[in-house]
Amino acid sequence: MAEMPITDIRKCDGCGLCVGVCHLNALTIVNKIVIIIETVECDWCTDCEAVCPTGAISCPFEIIIQEH
Amino acid sequence: MAVQLEFLKRILYFSDLGLAELESIKELVFEKTAERAEMILLEGESADNLYFVASGVVKVFKTSTEGREQILNIVRPDESFNDVSIFDGGPNPAGARAMGPVLLYGIKKNDMEVILRNHPQIALNVIKVLAKRVRHLVSLVEDLSFKHVINRVARILFEHIGGEMSRGPRLTQQEMAAMAGTAREVVGRSLKALEEEGAIKLDRHRIIIRDKEALRKIMEVSS
Ligand code: SF4
Ligand code: SF4
Numbered sequence: 068m069a070e071m072p073i074t075d076i077r078k079c080d081g082c083g084l085c086v087g088v089c090h091l092n093a094l095t096i097v098n099k100i101v102i103i104i105e106t107v108e109c110d111w112c113t114d115c116e117a118v119c120p121t122g123a124i125s126c127p128f129e130i131i132i133q134e135h
Numbered sequence: 136m137a138v139q140l141e142f143l144k145r146i147l148y149f150s151d152l153g154l155a156e157l158e159s160i161k162e163l164v165f166e167k168t169a170e171r172a173e174m175i176l177l178e179g180e181s182a183d184n185l186y187f188v189a190s191g192v193v194k195v196f197k198t199s200t201e202g203r204e205q206i207l208n209i210v211r212p213d214e215s216f217n218d219v220s221i222f223d224g225g226p227n228p229a230g231a232r233a234m235g236p237v238l239l240y241g242i243k244k245n246d247m248e249v250i251l252r253n254h255p256q257i258a259l260n261v262i263k264v265l266a267k268r269v270r271h272l273v274s275l276v277e278d279l280s281f282k283h284v285i286n287r288v289a290r291i292l293f294e295h296i297g298g299e300m301s302r303g304p305r306l307t308q309q310e311m312a313a314m315a316g317t318a319r320e321v322v323g324r325s326l327k328a329l330e331e332e333g334a335i336k337l338d339r340h341r342i343i344i345r346d347k348e349a350l351r352k353i354m355e356v357s358s
Pocket of ligand 2: 078079080081082083084085086100101118119120121122123124
């Protein structure tokens with residue numbers, strides 16, 4: 068399954084800013100908390116992390132070596 | 136939709152005003168909407184309006200001659216943008232783009248002058264907003280103009296490489312910013328710069344180190 072951003076629902080206040088900026092519509096609000104729609108393939112643009120005022124959603128990177 | 140009084144009350148500019156005063160200001164406020172990715176202000180154009188974000192998020196940015204974007208500010212609901220050019224009369228110092236659908240409340244430059252004349256107590260709050268903006272920009276300038284942030288980002292990547300078998304720790308741009316002692320906006324730009332130099336490649340949720348030696352050299356440049 069596609070990798071998705073990580074949410075910390077304790078920090079989410081349901082403001083919906085991330086939902087509005089996600090260009091793939093991968094996020095939604097249910098019961099005042101952000102929910103990730105796992106069927107959408109997120110492209111890791113990290114806009115949701117950038118706009119979240121509380122740090123409740125994040126897009127962590129794995130760092131690997133693959134030299135050419 | 137009519138301009139909401141409730142919204143005006145939440146804006147720092149107008150927070151000291153009573154209802155009657157807000158009512159009179161409301162008359163001068165207009166609505167504007169923008170779709171995702173729509174430009175609201177173009178860098179260098181003449182500035183006619185002050186904007187407040189009612190809903191959605193606006194990105195304020197500069198574009199370099201090579202076309203690289205540097206985010207200066209992310210403007211969330213209740214916050215303003217384009218204040219500087221409204222007050223100094225110069226052109227827009229940066230561009231502004233809607234990050235998703237946005238609703239803005241605008242006030243024309245001339246009307247803002249009338250408002251300030253009629254309600255001089257607003258000036259103190261305007262100063263607070265501008266002072267905060269200056270402080271934020273000064274810290275960005277410091278990190279963008281000295282090369283050391285890119286070295287630090289290179290070092291952070293180096294120290295967090297995952298192994299073949301085990302997954303290394305995963306890092307967000309926010310966390311890299313905290314480690315490098317800078318703003319998230321500067322980390323984004325540093326990663327882009329490292330990618331342009333061929334040291335790394337951004338691949339969705341992975342940062343692939345393509346040239347370890349190049350990364351090491353960048354990391355070791357004395358700052
Ligand atoms: S990283 Fe981008 S595409 Fe993925 S959920 Fe966040 S805003 Fe949507
Ligand atoms: S922006 Fe942050 S706080 Fe707001 S809904 Fe999204 S995750 Fe929750």
